[in-house]
Amino acid sequence: MIKVxxxxxxxxxxKVLDNINAEFEEGKCNLIIGKSGSGKxxxxxxxxxxxxxxxxxxxFDDRILRHLNKKEKVNLRKDxxxxxxxxxxxxxxxxxxxxxxxxxxxxRDEIKKMKSRVEFCLERVNLKGINKYYPSELSGGMxxxxxxxxxxxxxxxxxxxxxxxxxxxxxxxIVIDQLIKEITHEYNITTIVNTHDMNSVMxxxxxxxxxxxxxxxxxGNSENVLNTDNKELNDFxxxxxxxxKLKQNNI
Amino acid sequence: MxxxxxxxxxxxxxxxxxxxxxxxxxxxxxxxRKLLFEIQTLGIDSILIVFLVSVFVGxxxxxxxxxxxxxxxxxxWIYGYASRKTMMLEFSPTIxxxxxxxxxxxxxxxxxxxxxxxxxxDALEVMGVNTASYLILPKIIACMITxxxxxxxxxxxxxxxxxxxxxxxxxxxxxxYIDGLRLEYTNMDLIFAIVKVFxxxxxxxxxxxxxxxTLKGGSVEVGIQSTKAVVQSCxxxxxxxxxxxxxxx
Ligand SMILES: Nc1ncnc2c1ncn2[C@@H]1O[C@H](COP(=O)(O)OP(=O)(O)OP(=O)(O)O)[C@@H](O)[C@H]1O
Ligand SMILES: [Mg+2]
Numbered sequence: 001m002i003k004v005x006x007x008x009x010x011x012x013x014x015k016v017l018d019n020i021n022a023e024f025e026e027g028k029c030n031l032i033i034g035k036s037g038s039g040k041x042x043x044x045x046x047x048x049x050x051x052x053x054x055x056x057x058x059x060f061d062d063r064i065l066r067h068l069n070k071k072e073k074v075n076l077r078k079d080x081x082x083x084x085x086x087x088x089x090x091x092x093x094x095x096x097x098x099x100x101x102x103x104x105x106x107x108r109d110e111i112k113k114m115k116s117r118v119e120f121c122l123e124r125v126n127l128k129g130i131n132k133y134y135p136s137e138l139s140g141g142m143x144x145x146x147x148x149x150x151x152x153x154x155x156x157x158x159x160x161x162x163x164x165x166x167x168x169x170x171x172x173x174i175v176i177d178q179l180i181k182e183i184t185h186e187y188n189i190t191t192i193v194n195t196h197d198m199n200s201v202m203x204x205x206x207x208x209x210x211x212x213x214x215x216x217x218x219x220g221n222s223e224n225v226l227n228t229d230n231k232e233l234n235d236f237x238x239x240x241x242x243x244x245k246l247k248q249n250n251i
Numbered sequence: 252m253x254x255x256x257x258x259x260x261x262x263x264x265x266x267x268x269x270x271x272x273x274x275x276x277x278x279x280x281x282x283x284r285k286l287l288f289e290i291q292t293l294g295i296d297s298i299l300i301v302f303l304v305s306v307f308v309g310x311x312x313x314x315x316x317x318x319x320x321x322x323x324x325x326x327x328w329i330y331g332y333a334s335r336k337t338m339m340l341e342f343s344p345t346i347x348x349x350x351x352x353x354x355x356x357x358x359x360x361x362x363x364x365x366x367x368x369x370x371x372x373d374a375l376e377v378m379g380v381n382t383a384s385y386l387i388l389p390k391i392i393a394c395m396i397t398x399x400x401x402x403x404x405x406x407x408x409x410x411x412x413x414x415x416x417x418x419x420x421x422x423x424x425x426x427x428y429i430d431g432l433r434l435e436y437t438n439m440d441l442i443f444a445i446v447k448v449f450x451x452x453x454x455x456x457x458x459x460x461x462x463x464x465t466l467k468g469g470s471v472e473v474g475i476q477s478t479k480a481v482v483q484s485c486x487x488x489x490x491x492x493x494x495x496x497x498x499x500x
Contacts (some may be wrong), residue, residue, distance in 0.1 A: 048377050077379035088370040102378045105278050160377075 001026050002047065002158065002190055007056035009042055016042050017053070018214040027188040028182055033195055034211035035236060041192040042087060043211065044162055047192065048082055051071065060158065081156035085163050085194075087143040089135040089150070095122070096131040099150045107154065121149040124179060126172075142167045148176065152183055159184070159191045162248055165200060172205040177203045198237060201225065210236070271383035272391065272460070275416035283388040293355050293390065293456075294397025301356065302349055305405040308325070308346070309412025310419070311335055311376045313428075317420045330423055331431020335415040336440070343405040344444040345492050347477065348451040351398060352484045356459035359390055363463025364473040387460040391453060398452035399445045430497070447495050451488050458484040 002024040016039050017119065024030035032040050045051045047058060049065055058065040065074060081102075099118045103109065109117075122128060122177040125145035135143055141177050144167060151159060164180060165173035181204045184191040195201065201208065205222035212232045228234065238247045276282035316330050363386060366372050375382045410432060417423045459480040466476050 045373075050376060052372050074379045074381070077377060080377055080379075082374070082377045084370045084374055086370055088374040090371055090374075091369070105281060105378065105380060108278075154378075 001059075001062060002192070003059040004043075004047070005059065006042075006057065007046060007053045007058040008041075008051050009046055009051060014159070016214050017046065018215050020056070020211075020214075022209050022216055023207075024190055025207055026190045027185060028191070028206040029184050029192070030192045030207045030209070031195060031201060031205045032192065032209050032211060033201055033236070035196065038211045039214040040211060043164055044082075044160055044167065044192065044194055048077075048080055048160055059239050079157040080160065081143075081151035081154060081158070081161060082160040083147050083151045083164055085166070086136070087140075087147040089143055089147055091135050093134075095127075095133050095135070095138070095146055096130065098135070098146060099153050100156045102150065117153060121153050122146070124152070124183075125149045126175060141172055144168060145172075145176065148179070154178070155187060157189060159189050161191070161193045163194050163196075165195070165197055170199065173197065173199060180204060188213075196236075199242075202236075212236075260323055264465060268383055268461055268464065269457060271381065272457075273388045274381060274384045274388075276384060276388065276472050280360030281385075282389060283387075286393055289389045289393035290397055293358070293393050294401065297351060297354055297397075297401060301352065301401050301405050304347065304350060304406055305343070305408040306412035306415070309334070309338060310416030312342070313413035313416035314407075314420055317417065317423055321422075322417070327423065327427035328431035328434050331413075331428040332418065332434050333431075333438075335410060335432050338409045338413070339406050339440045339444050343402050343409060344447040344451070345404060345488065347405045348398070348448060348455070349485055351401070352451075352455045352488060353481055355394065356455050356462075356480040356484045357431075357477040359456060359459035360463035360466075360477040361375060361473050361492060363387075363460060364466040364476055367464065368469055368473065373497040383464065387457075387464065390460060391456040394456040395449060396451040398455075399448045402444060406441070443499055446499075447492070449493055450495065454487050454491065455484045458487060467493075 004020055004022045004024075007020045008015065020043065022152060032043060034040050040175055042051065042179070046053045049058075053067075060076060060079075063072070065073075065076075068076060078199065090101065093101065096115070096118055099121055100114050103114050103117060109142075118131070122131070125148050127142060127145055127149070130138065130142070130146075135146070138146065144164065148161070159180070161180060161210045165176050167174060171201070180191060180193065183189060193200070193204065200220050207226055208218075208220050208222065209216055210218040210230075210233050218228060218230045218233045225237065238244050313334050314328060316333055320329065349416070364373075372382050372386070374384065414425065414428055417425070417428045459477075462476045462480040462483070463473075466472055
């Protein structure tokens, strides 16, 4: 479980995160949703300690991020897999080397074992036979899927996905959502997903945190998210003409 | 006033980064592979330009000497002697280092800068990799190994180039040129040159790495910082040239 306690983050004068309190549960897909620019990515980067919050604490089970020394932080990070919003594949390595990198760096296995793990991960994201390609030779969506494969290569305890299906077609999106849900349940991972895609919210939202202008506005799950009377959240969900109509007619 | 503040901030940041860089690699196998790769791209790929510049400047220096010191009061050995001293003490170590700064500093800074803005460095960091050491240490060590070798090569080639220059003018016999080259030769000059280049190699690689690694912003910034990397490492090289020369000579 990951617990966020009174976390605030400033960039200069601008308060990007405002006193956030949240809990992300083990074995569940925890969602952070919100408009573009609401602070989702910043919150996620605080969680993996790429940014240091100006106030507050982040607990990884019994470890408190702020109190860890360098070595303990490195050890914690070996339990973390992260998918960046832009993929962040290593452009000087081919796909196989990309996915193998975290395994090779920290788990000195035989090359054969590592290769079969890479095959397994790439197969899970529906990519086969592209091992020798370079990231620049793949489409954006394929890069994203490779990035997911890399994030799950080391079997992390905590999985962070920053907009896993932006830039993917609806069909592939669902496959990716299902994949994230499956591995979360299968390996009992604490998964945190940033998204503004309502399909994934309905698909995998077991614990939903809605962020609005850097504040945590609403908490719930996919069952009660549609019936909320929170105005900002309603505006967020029912923004298109189609969904507005459906809501008006109570479908 | 603001400039002075920036300078000290930069310098402090640079020292802190270097403290992170000089750490034992987390995975020796990966480090060795990266080191070999950097030796290839920073060292071996620079051989051609070092070769060309050395031949031509070596020849040009001897031709200039022959034309400008035409007076018969100068002994024949002066040409070889002067060209050797120029090449060993100043041209090869300093001027070739400036050329290497132009080539390698911009490469290092723009490579690291691009990795930074595409979040590749963040991705490494989240995996638990000590990114400063993983990315920068192989570059610095590759420069420390290859630059002195390149400079020794440059000294040799520029002297051969000088011979070609002498032949092309035709007023100086080869044996007189070689006599001049051998006159009062001491290994101290060579050691001096290698010490200088060793210092420069650290300056070029570390300053460029600092510029790239700490970059913030987008592609415009990559251009700005890689230019800065070249300019600043050149200036620092010139300053150290003066300091080292004063200390040793
Ligand atoms: N490095 C930074 N420096 C200054 N401000 C920043 C920085 N990173 C983010 N911000 C600001 O923080 C706010 C939140 O940004 P963030 O990237 O978290 O948005 P987001 O919710 O992830 O949006 P999106 O859905 O578009 O990815 C934005 O207003 C942005 O301007
Ligand atoms: Mg974002």
